[in-house]
Amino acid sequence: MHRTQARHVTVEAHREAVRQLLAPLRTADRIQRLPLLAALGRGLAADILAPLDLPPFANSQMDGFALRSADVPDAGAELRVVAPVPAGTAPAALAPGAAAPIMTGAMMPPGADAVVPIELAVPDSFPAPNQPATVRLPAAPAGTFVRGTGSDIRRGELALAAGTCLGPGQLGLLAALGFTEVPAYRALKVLLVTTGDEVVEPGTPLGAGKIYDSNATLLESSMRQAGLDVTRTGIATDRPDELAAVLRRHSPDVDLIVTTGGVSEGAYEVVRQAMEGHDVQFLAVAMQPGGPQGIGTFDGVPVLGFPGNPVSCLVSFEMFLRPVLGALFGSPAPRPAVRARLAEALTSPQGKHQIRRGTLQPDGTVRLEGGAGSHLVSALARSNALVHVPEGIAALAGGAEVEVWML
Known part of the structure; x- marks a missing residue:
């Protein structure tokens, strides 16, 4: 009944x-369990721990020269250029007094602890392969332009919590961690x-x-x-x-x-x-x-x-x-809630939570669209936000701050 x-x-x-x-x-x-792309927009059904460090190895943040920071005094130094380090290879250890041309994302050679961008080198270009060459480089403290192992996320850390809505960013992280599928509702x-x-x-x-x-x-x-x-x-x-x-x-x-x-x-x-x-x-x-x-x-x-x-x-x-x-x-994701200033005054029924349609404008004000009527579909179509007037508020002046949910 x-x-x-x-x-x-x-x-x-x-x-x-x-x-x-x-x-x-x-x-x-x-x-x-769904393939990653099939899980787009779904809610994650279990915590996901990182199975590896990300990045899994120290790598260069720039195209430049990998060096040992201890080899270069404050005034700079002339270093011997050795074999370049392209991305996707495992380089040999870097000897003292040497600099290795290195590409963005390439693994740092063992012994190297800093990178000098190519535009700061003299000459500011990579030498021809297999040709003896030197390069003058400024001082670079250890860690300069180096992405450390696990600097994004460490193995065993919580990558995504259960209940997360799986958007492109979340699916991209799972792919970077080597996952091909994910538990979703x-x-x-x-x-x-x-x-x-x-x-x-x-x-x-x-x-x-x-x-x-x-x-x-x-x-x-x-x-x-x-x-x-x-x-x-x-x-x-x-x-x-x-x-x-x-x-x-x-x-x-x-x-x-x-x-x-x-x-x-x-x-x-x-x-x-x-x-x-x-x-x-x-x-x-x-x-x-x-x-x-x-x-x-x-x-x-x-x-x-x-x-x-x-x-x-x-x-x-x-x-x-x-x-x-x-x-x-975990799906859908919450509506983004922001604070905005009313572009005009409004009234609201005492004892009711009123929701008005509105347009959030670039200057941070929200313009009301149409009246309070529940039949105003055209006003809804012009709106990009719902304006909240909590229960107990009968009137608000223009410029008053309100919560709006972005549609």
């Missing part, structure tokens, strides 16, 4: 409820259902009282961008029995059900009616937009019911589902 909760719960409390609902999905059988399978007799598919005739369905595209694209495997049904009518049949047909094959619309207090709220007999709670979150929310299980499958207005359903995804997925499974 579904339950209705009259009082408002906080954003933080509802996010925690969503976390608890989805936490049982983080099981060992959801972990799979399998993408969650989500059933996305939009509801409403007033909603029609884009591309069909728009009759009186009808609107095109933007929620499905808005949410599916957000979910896919967040790494979810989305199954999207057609638009469900406002008949509860038909919606229940759709959910029952797909629920055995998915990890999560997300619906949009039909969760408010009205007389024809189809999601509420379809959830009769199931452990689903409908409540009001102290948030604008996106206050009405549903949460629970349908035939044992986790269910989240988002409001029907486009901005409300997107804000619900960004405030609740996206951050919980990141916290539990």
Whole structure:
């Protein structure tokens, strides 16, 4: 049986409820070993320790001459040029009084402890191979332009922690450490259902009282961008029995059900009616937009019911589902949160956490896009950030500092 909760719960409390609902999905059988590129955007499922030093040997940071720092006084010295050291070779030991032409990334010869860049040498060019030559070099303290063994990461150190979102940088590190595959969480399978007799598919005739369905595209694209495997049904009518049949047909094959619309207090709220007999709670979150929310299980499958207005359903995804997925499974990565100054004043409902759409500008100010209405899709399309006005703040002046999440 579904339950209705009259009082408002906080954003933080509802996010925690969503976390608890989805936490049982983080099981060992959801972990799979993937080739590195196939793991792009996934969450790392186990700590990764470095199996070797990186770099694995001391190497030159510059094209130049490898030398023994003790051979060159402060005034500089003339040194005998020996065989060059190209990258990828194991050089011979460097004798006292000698300098070896060395390429960037090449292994330092045993005995050498510094590199002088080619442009500081006299002459400032490498001699012809196998020709006797000398070079005058300035003093270079030990370690100059040398990348030490393990200066990036030491063998046995934590390279990546479980829960890390695997982007290009993380995958590049794994490749540098010699890995070809990585343990990652399998993408969650989500059933996305939009509801409403007033909603029609884009591309069909728009009759009186009808609107095109933007929620499905808005949410599916957000979910896919967040790494979810989305199954999207057609638009469900406002008949509860038909919606229940759709959910029952797909629920055995998915990890999560997300619906949009039909969760408010009205007389024809189809999601509420379809959830009769199931452990689903409908409540009001102290948030604008996106206050009405549903949460629970349908035939044992986790269910989240988002409001029907486009901005409300997107804000619900960004405030609740996206951050919980990141916290539990390492994917997607958190939205970058920055501080910015309001370009204009705003008002906010007392007792609610308001989320406004905005554009963060180069001067560090954020310009609000559109009003507070949950139907303003064009304002959302112009925005690159969500502007947060915490509960308890009724008004802010232009220039006030706020937290924004970059979209």
